[in-house]
Amino acid sequence: MKPLNKVIINKDTSFNPIWIMRQAGRYLPEFREIRKENPNFINLCLNDNLSSEITLQPLKRFDFDAAIIFSDILMLPYGLGQKVEFEKNFGPRLGELNLNEIAKIDEIDFVEKIHPIYKAIKKVSSDTVLNNKNTIGFVGAPWTLLVYMINQQSPKKSLKKDFFKDEFLINRTLLIIEKFLKVHIKNQIDNGANVIQIFDSWAGLLEEKDLPNYVYSPTLNLVNYVKSLNVPVICFPREIKNYKEFCDVVKPDAVSIDYNINPKKLLKDVKIPIQGGLDPKILLTDIETLKQEASKYLDIFRDHPYIFNLGHGILPETNPEMVDNLVKIVKDFK
Numbered sequence: 001m002k003p004l005n006k007v008i009i010n011k012d013t014s015f016n017p018i019w020i021m022r023q024a025g026r027y028l029p030e031f032r033e034i035r036k037e038n039p040n041f042i043n044l045c046l047n048d049n050l051s052s053e054i055t056l057q058p059l060k061r062f063d064f065d066a067a068i069i070f071s072d073i074l075m076l077p078y079g080l081g082q083k084v085e086f087e088k089n090f091g092p093r094l095g096e097l098n099l100n101e102i103a104k105i106d107e108i109d110f111v112e113k114i115h116p117i118y119k120a121i122k123k124v125s126s127d128t129v130l131n132n133k134n135t136i137g138f139v140g141a142p143w144t145l146l147v148y149m150i151n152q153q154s155p156k157k158s159l160k161k162d163f164f165k166d167e168f169l170i171n172r173t174l175l176i177i178e179k180f181l182k183v184h185i186k187n188q189i190d191n192g193a194n195v196i197q198i199f200d201s202w203a204g205l206l207e208e209k210d211l212p213n214y215v216y217s218p219t220l221n222l223v224n225y226v227k228s229l230n231v232p233v234i235c236f237p238r239e240i241k242n243y244k245e246f247c248d249v250v251k252p253d254a255v256s257i258d259y260n261i262n263p264k265k266l267l268k269d270v271k272i273p274i275q276g277g278l279d280p281k282i283l284l285t286d287i288e289t290l291k292q293e294a295s296k297y298l299d300i301f302r303d304h305p306y307i308f309n310l311g312h313g314i315l316p317e318t319n320p321e322m323v324d325n326l327v328k329i330v331k332d333f334k
Contacts, residue, residue, distance in 0.1 A: 003065040017065035022313030048119035066134035073140030125192025137193030141200035142218035204239025244269035259311030273305035
């Protein structure tokens with residue numbers, strides 16, 4: 001049984017597997033070399049030779065327990081025909097959402113447009129570097145994708161003022177997103193992904209009264225779908241106020257937490273396996289601080305099934321040596 005499955009399914013507390021969000025990325029010099037030659041991010045995600053190579057780079061350097069495919073949650077709107085671009089020092093910029101156009105897309109067109117992602121997963125999952133390690137596939141949660149598709153860029157702190165004005169557009173788009181997320185998940189699993197993570201990056205933007213409609217209900221549908229395929233599912237509802245309620249309603253197999261969460265309080269509230277929590281900025285400090293902060297999480301979750309991870313993606317300015325130190329701290333923890 002692979003390391004994440006031991007913790008998520010068997011509730012094993014004898015060890016803590018480790019992987020980190022955005023582990024294949026800009027902090028690695030070998031990634032920057034590839035990126036220099038390939039400035040178009042979408043094209044890079046759709047080059048299965050390069051995206052599989054990038055996915056494996058951190059595994060060749062560090063003793064991580066899982067690979068997460070080098071891709072992006074916005075490959076879903078891209079697959080539906082919405083324009084998606086990544087601008088330097090700005091982030092994603094999406095074209096106008098045309099509901100009539102995306103409603104015409106069928107599953108075959110969608111899969112054909114992004115099929116190199118699945119080819120890359122197949123290459124990664126069958127690579128010897130991943131013997132006895134997990135291959136993680138992922139998607140954005142319906143709410144987070146809806147935000148990008150209507151807002152057309154990262155909302156940062158708040159949504160467009162008229163975001164909720166067209167209820168028909170919102171509800172119809174959510175249904176389309178949910179339908180194609182299932183297709184996207186199934187294709188990732190069919191090609192070797194053995195854990196799925198659902199990233200709800202903008203869950204924290206909603207008021208509590210709106211969570212059932214936009215976060216709980218659509219995410220629960222996806223979680224149930226992944227479970228029906230006999231693959232564990234981890235949810236990351238970033239900056240959500242009430243993790244306990246989320247876990248009680250959505251029932252993921254494991255929950256990933258951000259760094260603003262009090263881990264001791266969480267331990268009282270949440271009974272399922274937990275992942276993450278360490279502030280990525282700690283990797284910019286020194287080895288003593290890193291050891292102290294990482295050990296805090298390992299100690300608090302000593303008797304609880306726990307996967308070590310960060311509370312958000314690793315920062316580009318991180319020194320790879322600090323990542324190596326972190327892996328050793330986690331593996332040597334007694």
